[in-house]
Amino acid sequence: MTQNTEHGWTGGQNAFGDFAPGMVHYTDKVLFDEIWERAGLSKRDRSLVTVAALTALGKTDQLTFHLGFAQQNGVTEDELKEAILHLAFYAGWPNGMGAMSVLKTIVEKED
Template identity: 45%
Template sequence: MNDEQRYKQGLEVRTEVLGEKHVNRSLENLNDFNQDFQNFISRFAWGEVWSRPGLPRHTRSLVTIAVLLALGREDELRMHLRACFNNGVTKDELKELILHCSLYAGLPASNAAMHMAEEVFKDLGIAPEKVNKD
């Protein structure tokens, strides 16, 4: 596969995972400073790594969220929390992932991710249900 084909494949995968709105916004904001970087992201991250057959996208989403949580990369984490539903990740899986990460990435990082996930849920209209305090 040549670079142009890899870019095209990457753009397709990137759009399927992150959504057309996000990708279109990135493309609309291309300029002579960021164009090479955006091309690299589409070719390498999405056209090469996310396109590999070794892991399903569902698993890739969970791994990506765990790593971003551990590294404290909030902007990317928010983006992937929003996008993971395109790959079949459920709210319950996210809850368990964040809880599990608290053991290895720390409570503050997981607490921040939990709040961020709740904000994303609210934005997507899938806010968690209230529970009784009893």
């Protein structure tokens, strides 16, 4: 997901272009421009909630982006490891293992 400071988020546009204009609109304008910018939770907290939901649902494709985004929003690598370990007991061990594998891949690419 990339951000264009002039027009807001462009991740939906980059992913789908003209193929799925509705998905582009709701991803870029509603989810990331409106929901993520609400004052009720910090971006750090929103990232932890999102990581928890995606882990619980086993959505590793989306976790690839959101684990990195969580780090940009101030969640440390160690906090992510701990959150995923904790989630494994509530969301199912296979989902925890899948999420930890995604995080490991991200960390190894950073090194």
